[in-house]
Amino acid sequence: MAEKPLRDRIIDTALHLFEKYGYHGVTVDRIVAESDTSKGGFYHNFKSKDELLYHIHDVFITYALTKAQEAYESCSTPTERLYAIVQSFVKVFHLYKPHITVFYQESTYLKPEYAEPINEKREEFKQIIFRVIREGIEAGEFRPELSVEIAGMSIIGMVNWTYKWYNPDGPLSIEEIAAYFADFILHAVLCTPQNPTAARFLLPPAAE
Amino acid sequence: MAEKPLRDRIIDTALHLFEKYGYHGVTVDRIVAESDTSKGGFYHNFKSKDELLYHIHDVFITYALTKAQEAYESCSTPTERLYAIVQSFVKVFHLYKPHITVFYQESTYLKPEYAEPINEKREEFKQIIFRVIREGIEAGEFRPELSVEIAGMSIIGMVNWTYKWYNPDGPLSIEEIAAYFADFILHAVLCTPQNPTAARFLLPPAAE
DNA sequence: CTTTCAAAACCGACTAGTTGGTCTGTAAGC
């Protein structure tokens, strides 16, 4: 072990410690000790503890944003797009759960100069969701009485909250969760969930 | 001004400082300075900074739990119960937004002896939601293909996430948000949202 | 109504421990 570059070992160790104990619950000395490196090595690779926190934020939000854009572009109708975005969004948890936990728990502690670029990407991500909902309503696929903002934040909230309870080693696989979420959301927004072209995104009706 | 009991002034000040800057972003000295009290007064009223954090947690979760129980008991059908619980749950934000923010941001920093009673109440709250969904499925009002846990966590997630974006001084009132959430959730879980007895809980269909 | 007096409430200078960050030095690569 301990063959990876020192920088990556630090990030890895810090990530899991932050996830478990919170940013302020972990000292630089501890990160250094558990990643089997040194104070010197740490500050050679990072300007400060804050920069490390920023890096963790950036890796996640950049990935999530890219995936959402890809999902948007890879489909052509609002229903398909919403389905694809929810799918990719949920599945990010499989790879990035520790990042996401740190992201949503510790972002208040980002120094302003670090918070700015992160917030921009965050806003872009949100706008993609809002856009899909808006286009879905305009296209007549989604219920016109929906509020774009509230429906959008509902979706973002229910998916993001997953980081509080999802356990990668638990009985529910990320694919199952994604399928249930998609079903839940589509039933909430579609005009006609019984629509046969949307049916492939829904759960099969349970037999009585 | 400054007529309220010192203890309340400390809690009030701390609450808003914690909400804005996080538990670790606020020192006891600052709480004391901004509440116009003293170190001595602080430690006369609280055993420690941790105890103050616990107190904030407890006030909120106790209230939320009580409200959920009342909502459950005040109705007799699963649909009505779910509606009532969502309504009361969302409306808690009106009074307790700072508490809720602190609750969900800082609970990792609760010392074990404080975390335990909080987690018990939290679990109880969750079980009320799960129970309503389970009973709704059994009664044939909710779609049988739902997963009780995932649907439950979806609801809890979307409502809780509100603390990240709800602004009491913004254009959306808490009543509007509650109505949209209830509509979203009921469409997601009901077998037949068009059911006339459920219709009074939904948004009126928008004219084309 | 006044005095007494002890307990509770409150004050703020001080402390002990902790923590992010620095600095000097060393070894390896080019």
Place this chain on the structure above:
DNA sequence: GCTTACAGACCAACTAGTCGGTTTTGAAAG
């Protein structure tokens, strides 16, 4: 020989909590 990567002792700043002392309170005694 010179830059880059890393090591680890050291430091300055900060912060939760303490402790001796002062004020307020309220009830009982005079």
